[in-house]
Amino acid sequence: MSEPLPVITAFRWVPDFVKGHVRDVRVRWALEEVGQPYQVRLVDGVSVKAAEHRCLQPFGQVPTYEQDGFTLFESGAILLHIARTRSGLLPADPAKAAAAEQWVFAAMTSVEPAIMDLGLVNVFEADQPWAEARRPLSVKRVRGRLEDLSKRLGDKPYLEGEFTAGDLMMACVLHGLDGTGLLADYPNLDAYVARCRSRPAFRRALAAHLADFDQTPPLAA
Template sequence: MTVTITAFDWVPDFAKGQVRDLRVRWALEEVSRPYHVRYLSQGEQKAPPHRALQPFGQVPTLEEGDLKLFESGAIVLHVAEGQGTLLPADAGGRARAVEWVFAALNTVEPPIMDLSYVDLFEADKPWSKPRRPAVEERIRGRLKEVARRLGDADWLDGDFSAGDLMMVAVLRIIEDDPLLAEHPTLVAYVARGTDRPAFRRALAAQMAGFTGTPPAGW
């Protein structure tokens, strides 16, 4: 059955390689699942046809027959189900992989995204610069905890799983920031994830899709 996902045909340079459809592309590549991409120009994501698929006007979405999904974590877990590569076969291992997907999205990503608001989206606001030290400390705490759990292992719990895919995708947001460099084991962890052939294919595909033009006034 054909899988169709949505992605943007243009984003600012700082967002290229970070838009969340990359996570879904990566999962699909890991399980060798072909997919089609429906590209949206900026503004289309807020129009009624896309809102019917994604009520918050974001990407990605996935359509597979009658099934329509939004939210990258939910889509990655759906892709992983029953494929035998991104989720362990045993119930305990599967539950722990799912646990790490949620940890990446709900515990680690929020403070990292706060840094994006401080440095990019709200950089011109008077409250942004004074907030950065507190945001940095929250990120340091989370990175320390992930590094402690990872230890000297290659992956968070046994073999590479959907949990690692999502955690690497989140940590990549700050891969060039000194905050991540404070934890060499996490730098190496991200490098292992992004060196996977499936990730490289997914990233190349996302980058090749940015063929649109900036919206008026950009």
């Protein structure tokens, strides 16, 4: 008997400026990299907050991951589960695998918070009276992280020399700077993100992500 396919959740509709940034892309990309087919259960703004979904994701978010009774939430945890249980995203050597995994955590805990803060200032809370005053500080924090990351990457193609789960997560996090122009000031990082996103697995994941969206905005409650 064949193993049941993993099932992930994703949004049925999001505003255009959010497309490509929802975190189901990370999980889709990981599954594409390891050659694992999967199914998608689409949710909307109501069902994602319902009790049924909160049993899987207590904060009412996406993505979630289910397979044969096993469930996970949080994109980083799902990515590491995929990487640890299938070949293609972590080196076989335990020390090298641990080095790759550290970049998943670094992307989500050291880099992403600064980028998310800038996103709040630029997009999600741009109409708040404090936004303009806060923007320079947010940009400074992002630049600090980019400078450190740029120095560490140097002239390597990937963070640990070969593409791993750490690069997948870091590229997704850095994509959050799209439209800010900040990456252009760090040519090696700009090229790094482009290199990661040129991978066929990412292109398949992004295409599937975009294809699942309903083009009709939901009716207001």
